[in-house]
Amino acid sequence: MRYVIIGSGGAGVSAVEAIREYDQESEIIMISNEDVPPYSACLLLYYLFDENKRDAVFWKGKDFYDRMNVTPILGNKVNKIEPENKKILVGDESIDYDKLLISAGGSVDLPSIKGIGKNGIFTFKTLSDTDNIYKWLKTQNVGNAIVLGGGLIGLDAAEGLIKHNVNVTVVEALNRVLPRMLDREMGNLVKDILKNNGVEVKVETKITEILGDERVQSTKLSDNTVLDTDMIIIATGVTPNLDIAKNSGIKTNSGIIVNEYLKTNITDVYAAGDIVESVDVITGKQGPMLLWSNALIQGAIAGYNMVGKKIKYSGTSNQTLLKVFDTPIISDGAFEGEEIRVFKDNIHKKMYLKDSTIGGYMLINTMQNAGVYHSLMISKRDISKYKNFILKNKFNVGMIEIEAAMLQEIF
Amino acid sequence: MKTVYIKPENCIGCKHCEVACAVEHSETKNLYSAISEEPLPISKIHVMPTFGIMAYPGKCMHCDPTPCIQVCPSGAISRDKETDTILINEEKCIGCGMCAIVCPFSAVLFNPSWRVSVDRDVAHKCDNCFERITNDLIPACVEACKTGALGYGDINEIIREERRAVGKTAAQLAAAIPVEEKIPELLKVWRDLALSMSQVGEKK
Incomplete structure (x- = not known):
């Protein structure tokens, strides 16, 4: 048996671990277009904070391939998948597979802005991106930077650059930061946190032109201001690397289409991670989930199914956590229906109820009970009994447990 | 597989387990x-007030x-196969909070740890007293619990006993034989006292 895994991101790594749990003998080949051991994209921020922490991003250790008895093919791209011959083409080499997992992830699409090809324009998605940012910070006298996109990656990049004493301006096209996570009111609160820490935020603004000769000199924005710029980080969103599935017969939409066992329409070909189109169990929306936690869970489930265990992927919600200058910001579910809120001191909580179940919630500056809310939401529990105090400090998981015990009439 | 089990009907909220846990x-x-350490040790089991005078000792369920x-x-985070315990490597923990927001029991808190550094928050959660159980001792919270709300034993044994007790009660009820009380008499007395104390001054 030979397992071939395309991509060494979160999904690929957890698939390897799942396969090795049941099958220590079979050959596993892992193909990555990056020439490094598996690393965690979430840890790149900590590397951007402190250059000495580069080794910490290798979350499974630098010896992962040896330890898991995996044959790596690094720095090479998969050119073609030929399911009818059970073969893939890597460079000029052809590799046979018995079971294939596509976990090639996503990448940042550069927007079409005049002058986007100049030096000093970076993305912040991979380890080599971060290495390049460091090179630029060291060789150039960087005083001002622009981050295009106020999403998760954009705010991480802004926070990282602030630590290097760079003036950062975040430019976001929509009317708030973190548009996929928060509504306008909560987005404004995050904007205040950013401003208090020295990040300039411009919403409802776009970059119209990047000026300079070879290197970026300044940037023209849609509100006609021109800012001095020494570097630009593009964080406008991630799209799945669907090129890989082209002409292979694998069905795709906004991502690769898989069934509940994470199998594609072709026998023995599985897919997991950012490249897959998943369904949000709360909103019912279809699309790539693009979340680290979802990638790990899907990778593990795909791995178990590849070794022949029938395990269903039950779907997940778009639960997201971001720390902006040590302030946790949590968002989950959909923001429609009856609203309850507690805004007190610096802690802001908002929750939306749908037919007396939790439909979604946003928390700023607190993580208290976040997991309880999440599991009540996913399990669609009736919370009408707790409605009046569910956001207050006195609510705790003990109440749920005691209620369950009372139902069994042990008192 | 041995584990700590919780009988919430026996918990009176005395917080003995919390102190024992923090010290351990x-x-x-x-x-x-x-109590004079820096950072101050915190408990990994949390006794929470719930409805009325009921309390619930919440912890990681592994x-x-x-x-x-x-x-x-x-x-x-990893699972120790031998003891079936979920353990946190504090050196590797970056304190991001992902574990806390997916935990259905909200059992993870963030505090500095004496093992790593005083100025960095890392995840704190119950480790079933890993050092103690590998030395054939029972977890500190179980040792400290005076009312039998916390116990330690083989999970299958506990379920078997519980099932037997339920079966026995059902049979007794069916045969109209009086069922003996499951909660100790003293606990009931204590609860009645606490309840009447909490109602002092309330208008009837």
Whole structure:
């Protein structure tokens, strides 16, 4: 048996671990277009904070391939998948597979802005991106930077650059930061946190032109201001690397289409991670989930199914956590229906109820009970009994447990 | 597989377990010196007030499948196969909070740890007193519990006993034989007292 895994991101790594749990003998080949051991994209921020922490991003250790008895093919791209011959083409080499997992992830699409090809324009998605940012910070006298996109990656990049004493301006096209996570009111609160820490935020603004000769000199924005710029980080969103599935017969939409066992329409070909189109169990929306936690869970489930265990992927919600200058910001579910809120001191909580179940919630500056809310939401529990105090400090998981015990009439 | 089990009907909220837990996980493992440690040791079991005078000692359930392991971006959480305990590697923990927001029991808190550094928050959660159980001792909270709300034993044994008790009660009820009380008499007396104390001054 030979397992071939395309991509060494979160999904690929957890698939390897799942396969090795049941099958220590079979050959596993892992193909990555990056020439490094598996690393965690979430840890790149900590590397951007402190250059000495580069080794910490290798979350499974630098010896992962040896330890898991995996044959790596690094720095090479998969050119073609030929399911009818059970073969893939890597460079000029052809590799046979018995079971294939596509976990090639996503990448940042550069927007079409005049002058986007100049030096000093970076993305912040991979380890080599971060290495390049460091090179630029060291060789150039960087005083001002622009981050295009106020999403998760954009705010991480802004926070990282602030630590290097760079003036950062975040430019976001929509009317708030973190548009996929928060509504306008909560987005404004995050904007205040950013401003208090020295990040300039411009919403409802776009970059119209990047000026300079070879290197970026300044940037023209849609509100006609021109800012001095020494570097630009593009964080406008991630799209799945669907090129890989082209002409292979694998069905795709906004991502690769898989069934509940994470199998594609072709026998023995599985897919997991950012490249897959998943369904949000709360909103019912279809699309790539693009979340680290979802990638790990899907990778593990795909791995178990590849070794022949029938395990269903039950779907997940778009639960997201971001720390902006040590302030946790949590968002989950959909923001429609009856609203309850507690805004007190610096802690802001908002929750939306749908037919007396939790439909979604946003928390700023607190993580208290976040997991309880999440599991009540996913399990669609009736919370009408707790409605009046569910956001207050006195609510705790003990109440749920005691209620369950009372139902069994042990008192 | 041995584990700590919770009988919430026996808990009176005395917080003995919390003190024992904090001391056990302190650097000096002694109450008198632990209270002056920096950072101050914190308990990994949390006695929470619920409805009326009922309390519930909440802690990590060491569940399987394990959401926190599944989402940890730094690979800091792992399962010890021998004892079936979920452990946190504080060196690797970056304190991001992913584990906390997926934990259905909200059992993960963030505090500095004496093992790593005083100025960095890392995940704190119950480790079933890993040092104690590998030395054939029972977890500190179980040792401290005076009312039998916390116990330690083989999970299958506990379920078997519980099932037997339910069967026995059902049979007794069916045969109209009086069922003996499951909650100790003293606990009932204490609860009645606490309830009447809490109602002092209330208008009837």
